[in-house]
Amino acid sequence: MEIKNLVRKNILSLKPYTSARQSHLTGILLDANENSYGSVLENFTSLQLNRYPDPQQTQLRQSLGEALNIPTQNLFFGVGSDEIIDLLIRVFCYPEKDKVIVCEPTYGMYKVACDINGVGVINVPLDQNFQLDTEAIKKSVDDKTKIIFICSPNNPSSNLIESKQILELAKELNVLVAVDEAYIDFSEHGGLIKQTLEYPNLVVMRTFSKAWGLAGVRCGFCAANEEIINLLFKVKAPYNMNKLTSNAILGAIKNISKRNEFIRKILSERKKLEKELRQREKVLNVLPSDANFISFKVGNPQKVFSYLETNGIVIRDRSNQFNFVGYLRVTVGTEGENNLFLKKLDEIL
């Protein structure tokens, strides 16, 4: 399939802004109207915060590429995966004309990003096991359909989506298949990053906000074929990855053992929490989780949510989401947090 046939014509012909730091990162830099005297933040002198960052994200891509064993040219970094979701829509979808498929219940930002960009959203619901209805998806695709967003493990149902089905869609359909693997580190599946090298229309997004514990840093990335990566570079804000973020992420990539330690702890707490929730008669269902959260069903979700909130415990009421009636979603916290949550849950149940 030809990716360029899916891209908005104005993006294909776009002459992107050429930023100063694209051509020169060192030298006597008098080209970008920066402050040559330094920055007011004296703690960060080695980062040279008075200078704009590298628009090509060179170090980040090299470092992550080595860690994942993926070529540098197949990686792109965004201000959270939320930025990448928005960029994909802007590269591929004409406002007021094109459409995106989402499979609800799922992460709400796909629809919000479409709504902001004036792009139509078609909901092809997940089946009763929260898996893709591939036949229905195939039937829904027409020449205006540009992207299918698939969240695996899915938020809020917490299950992995069968990769065979995802790859079948990527193989058979002339659309972009964008897989959001924000929670993949908590699952037993290695994810589909490597498959982006085989499938020209497959994009896999990941984030540093979950297992890496860096939600405050705002950094996500995606892997895809070079053509798609180049289009994202064309459209992004010139300096989207700032030096503080890059420095934090480069440090994080070197400390993968800490991430793995977090994952071990979270998985052990998830197992305990899942078991505890299942033991409660008034908890009507507990969905098996491949993520760092658990969705569970109760008779009166609003009441439970409010009671917990009044007691300082904030979970997420997902009971208004499509095909998710009655469900609340709780993030796996520390042992102490989880015990307190269960104690207060018992009081209201």
Ligand SMILES: Cc1ncc(COP(=O)(O)O)c(C=O)c1O
């Ligand atoms: C499925 C999913 N994708 C993406 C994100 C956002 O990721 P980021 O913090 O990288 O923007 C979230 C946040 O909760 C999420 O649940």
